Amino acid sequence: MTNLSAQTILLPFPGNTVAGVALGNQLGVSPQRLELHAFPDGETLVRLPNELTGRNVLLLCSLDHLDSKLLPLLFAADAAREQGARQVGLVAPYLGYMRQDSRFHSGEAVSAHTVAAVLDRHVDFLVTVDPHLHRIHSLSELYRIPTRTVSAMPAIVDWLRHEVRQPLLIGPDRESAQWVAAAAAELDAPYLVLDKIRHGDNAVEIVMPELAGWIGHTPVLLDDILSTAQTMITAVRQLKQHGLPDPVCVAVHPILVGDALSGLLAAGAARVVSCNTIAQPSNAIDVMPLMAAAVKTLCH
């Protein structure tokens, strides 16, 4: 472990440089520059630093918007190996395509399987934060390479303990129930889980329970992924009608499509905060210490 810094090359992809500094600090490694050149024809040239022979190469790349990121990532992984890297690890704070984990209608591709099959063959290990495990229960069902799933829960609980008085944790849908229950137990706080009815990619309806018993508590909406945030925006709007303090919105993975962030604030959220798994203005909860600890268990 003492030699980790000398043996390890940390390469953040574009969009991951802030996280790269935070992770590098935890590992005692200075992030190095990965060059991506876009040719006029739309192709990407990847160039790695020299002197990779015998080193552990860590590719830091959050896998939101993966369609356009996958190929440059594979180029970097293959190039690192060709240049003598001992290990090529992927540190992907957000692991995309985990929601298409089943064939919901005939003929549909099960994207989670394909992504795993590709990554499996090009990197030696994978470290990620709270993958969206629903029908798939563990990354080992998808991956043959060693994986570590870091739970953001300790960092979120720590943030809530310091920043929110008398929290009432609220899971916006049933998929978040287990998750919110665990955070509530850790905080010794009450929790609720809402019922969501989805009418399409952007249209949701929420069934709000009786809240009169929770006057004085600050509602904390907690979810793993904030994408369009339509569910949470609807929940914020409805919560505002119950005489509670303005809700705090917390997410692990802030994809925050389009005007999701401003939409949450406009709906009346007191704050919108997230872990730093995807670079966003909402980043307030640092999970890189937890990631670094997981990375250290895989570098040898």
Added chain:
Amino acid sequence: MTNLSAQTILLPFPGNTVAGVALGNQLGVSPQRLELHAFPDGETLVRLPNELTGRNVLLLCSLDHLDSKLLPLLFAADAAREQGARQVGLVAPYLGYMRQDSRFHSGEAVSAHTVAAVLDRHVDFLVTVDPHLHRIHSLSELYRIPTRTVSAMPAIVDWLRHEVRQPLLIGPDRESAQWVAAAAAELDAPYLVLDKIRHGDNAVEIVMPELAGWIGHTPVLLDDILSTAQTMITAVRQLKQHGLPDPVCVAVHPILVGDALSGLLAAGAARVVSCNTIAQPSNAIDVMPLMAAAVKTLCH
């Protein structure tokens, strides 16, 4: 061969529907609909038609701008196999990433190898038109799956024979020499190869030879790939100063980035025509009969 139409499912990707009709006509197969749904978070859901069991599935997708196309293509290939397809073939009229076929500077990824390694594992065969083979001499150096490289030459020569009187074939750089020589031999026409000096992605300089002996001939600039078309635009502009008829520009693969097409016409090209390997307004030379013949040798 007589049962090909009953056994084969042709699935053109978006942007390949016109080519899909042309290829389908040659194969006696109606193209079917491949659904791509874009989720708000940037992920893509692929849905295939039903009843693929025991069929040959042909995925028709030109591989320009591959970064954003690869993952949906892999989803489709894997889904076809999971749904019982006997064979999943990739018909890629243009095969991208063949120009990064060597490590030109230390640390660079050799993209052609990575693309081949990925496709190799997800499709059963590959049919393409004139891949940019330069340092790599055959697709069999890259691929383990069966591949067929279709030469567009017969179609181009046929077009030139009918459309251009007294052609003087001109290769814009040395990489095109072998190619232009073969077309010239076929047409029994003279040819020249220009010297190109590249100063960057967009800046080129051309050394123009003595042309006084070719008055009355129509210059035909012939290249495999037209991307920014800077080389050909420069060549057109310089050719216009030598008293020859306005040049005709012919390409196999019309990537035609940005205003490349209008740039060629503004520089003084009489016509800009291409094979239909990438859907573009320049498409005038149909290579789908040649592709269909190659596909038939691989479907069983």
